[in-house]
């Protein structure tokens with residue numbers, strides 16, 4: 413992490429190509445530089461954010477030679493704010509970049525043969541106002557309460573612009589404006605956690621919230637206070653429908669790892685014989701049980717389990733036909749991947765919010781005999797460096 417005083421400026425940097433995490437690669441002073449806010453082909457001046465003996469991370473402060481792909485950013489906090497990476501190019505261009513970075517990670521990290529990589533489909537929706545959940549950074553300064561996100565690679569706050577943050581629904585920006593002055597205390601490490609639920613803004617660290625209704629059956633999920641949920645309110649339904657379309661006909665036994673409050677489980681419940689979900693958070697497991705009960709599903713069961721430790725032996729005799737994985741950013745644990753190698757369900761559905769760990773895990777699943785049949789880049793996080801990827805794998 414760099415402090416304000418050891419940030420320095422470097423000029424004449426040539427942005428060479430897009431790199432992961434929304435930056436461009438450049439070189440200076442015998443170091444590789446990751447530049448935020450540039451477009452390949454441009455010559456720019458940066459301010460450093462972080463630096464070590466081989467690498468520099470920095471943010472553009474001025475542009476000498478501009479790319480024809482550059483557009484004017486629609487947010488005054490860009491590129492300093494760590495919340496966005498791509499507000500200086502069109503959203504269509506951003507989707508192409510994400511797709512190409514994903515393709516590279518399958519080639520160079522998973523080591524898949526180009527012939528084994530199916531055409532990548534893209535699911536995308538509105539690129540603003542999509543977040544149903546936000547963890548807002550708060551700072552008290554000179555009698556005022558400031559709200560915003562951190563700078564890239566830093567703990568210093570970049571204030572939301574006057575009109576609010578473009579990721580957030582209008583109602584959430586209004587709520588922040590109205591209520592931030594009434595906040596009394598926040599430690600440096602705690603966030604103001606807000607969730608948008610049916611047009612209402614809730615402080616989700618304090619009480620459970622409802623997600624939905626989604627899908628033709630209008631399913632609603634309860635998510636426990638502070639429990640995980642997917643954040644893109646516009647794309648959730650399409651993502652669930654895609655998973656639904658991949659459930660084999662007459663599907664018998666399903667094991668779902670990292671099942672949360674049962675979002676995927678309930679969406680596919682009517683298509684499977686029985687389903688066991690495994691999840692670390694006990695409150696999410698309880699919520700999943702309640703959610704299943706509310707729609708009358710007695711063939712779904714949920715268990716609290718730390719999947720980083722070894723899995724229960726009884727799973728080996730479950731006779732899994734389908735494995736579903738939706739792990740956190742760290743990817744699937746080695747015990748889950750070892751289990752799939754032994755149990756060999758004929759189909760695996762993997763949804764990941766981190767293309768790097770997904771690529772690593774696909775390399776392992778490839779060695780277990782799985783081949784990707786369909787890949788869907790689901791852009792849950794427009795204008796940011798992040799995206800979700802859904803992969804269908806068969807033996």
Ligand SMILES: C[S@@+](CC[C@H](N)C(=O)[O-])C[C@H]1O[C@@H](n2cnc3c(N)ncnc32)[C@H](O)[C@@H]1O
Nearest residue numbers: 640670671672675691692718719720738739740
């Ligand atoms: C990306 S979320 C997916 C949840 C669910 N599929 C959904 O869509 O809401 C990942 C889930 O993994 C859980 N998790 C994180 N670490 C875990 C671990 N070591 N063992 C089991 N579950 C874990 C989290 O609590 C979270 O619910």
